[in-house]
Amino acid sequence: MTDALPKPPSGGNGRLLPPDAGRDRPLFVVAAILVFLACIAALGARGAWLQAQSWTTDLETSLTIQVRPVEGRDADADAVRAAELAAAIEGVEQATARGRDHALALLTPWLGEGNLPDDLPLPLLVDVRTRSGSVIDTATLQAQLDAEGMAARIDDHGRWANAVRRAAGTAQALGLGLLALLAGAAAAVIAFAARASLAARLDVIDALHLCGAEDRFIAGLFQRRFFMLGLKSGVAGAVFAGLVSILVSLGDAPADMAFFLPQWASDPFEFVLLAIAPLLAGITAAISARLAVASDLRGRW
Known part of the structure; x- marks a missing residue:
């Protein structure tokens, strides 16, 4: 009986949930923009700290x-x-x-x-x-x-040094606050996209469920798919943010805007930040997609 069942197609789980360029391309662009803005916010906070240290x-x-x-x-x-x-x-x-x-x-x-x-x-x-x-x-x-x-x-x-420290603290708080807001926005966008992708593939999901697939297996398919999408968009956003910060640092920025512009200091922090940004984007996308899909699946069955 089991020998008569068709074998699963080669290519693993990617064939069960293939990419959809029509839906993925706009999501890729939005995610890349959010990663870009997050990197700019982090580099801006770092620039404020370095500028404040120099001035103080x-x-x-x-x-x-x-x-x-x-x-x-x-x-x-x-x-x-x-x-x-x-x-x-x-x-x-x-x-x-x-x-x-x-x-x-x-x-x-x-x-x-x-x-x-x-x-x-x-x-x-x-x-x-x-x-x-x-x-x-x-x-x-x-x-x-x-x-x-x-x-x-x-x-x-002394009073001027204290004023510089306060300004740096304000700029850092703004940068970190913006970073948190962007992370929340990215998670919400990915969750919405994952639910939309789930709704578009209900026939495949129902077939998997009838074959005995558990919710965690199905959620894992979406998790892996959106992890790769977040990773790719993170690479694009981080590279663009690095180029922009280098161009800003090479230009003549007004002194009163120094706290709010991304500064490239050519030290390990910038390289580490841009290197881990794609990974963090992929992890955020994977977790958001898994939680959203798992929630919908629990409500469906």
């Missing part, structure tokens, strides 16, 4: 002394003297006095060039570079400046 390192290894002009005193001489006092403090690597031209250059982006009168008193700056990890005794330095009779104030950039 610059801020934490520098001080600024603001020397205000006082009637009866030479502001340029006070700035030079302030630089000498700062250079003598332990942990200071370099102290440079800046003149009026430097102060005017800092104001030019906001006030325009040539809009300030020549006799307008401007505070002069002293840039102080410190050794990494050094703790500068700013109280002693301030006392020395006061003893010299200067109208000087020290800014350790």
Whole structure:
């Protein structure tokens, strides 16, 4: 009796659930776009972290002394003297006095060039570079400046470093939140597509069920099919995201947009991220398809 039954076609389970280019192509495009956006969000969060580290390192290894002009005193001489006092403090690597031209250059982006009168008193700056990890005794330095009779104030950039950290944290939270939303959207799209594929093949599913196939076997067919589709779309999306991030990094991005653009740092993180993105896309698609199909099958029988 059993010898009279036809043998299953060669090619394994793929013949039981063959690909459908008409349905798979739009799903492939949508999944690739979602993977692309997820990679861009992850690279953007990474770029925010790297940018914040760079900026906070610059801020934490520098001080600024603001020397205000006082009637009866030479502001340029006070700035030079302030630089000498700062250079003598332990942990200071370099102290440079800046003149009026430097102060005017800092104001030019906001006030325009040539809009300030020549006799307008401007505070002069002293840039102080410190050794990494050094703790500068700013109280002693301030006392020395006061003893010299200067109208000087020290800014350790602490509030600016905190502002950069907050901005980086916000950018990272946005990137990770967007990543979670995209993962949920991808799972929902795959679940919908799996249910649609199941509905289009009910005759095959019914025949398998009559032959004794269990729900988990049928769900496994959809799981394998959608895993491969997610893997392929993940490769396409990850490659495109890598190309876009490289092009953005090579271009001149505005400083105020640095936190929100994907940055390519050429370190292992970027390669690992883009390498595991297709695998994560395939796993997400497989799990979503299996759960959706298993749920529908339980409701059918």
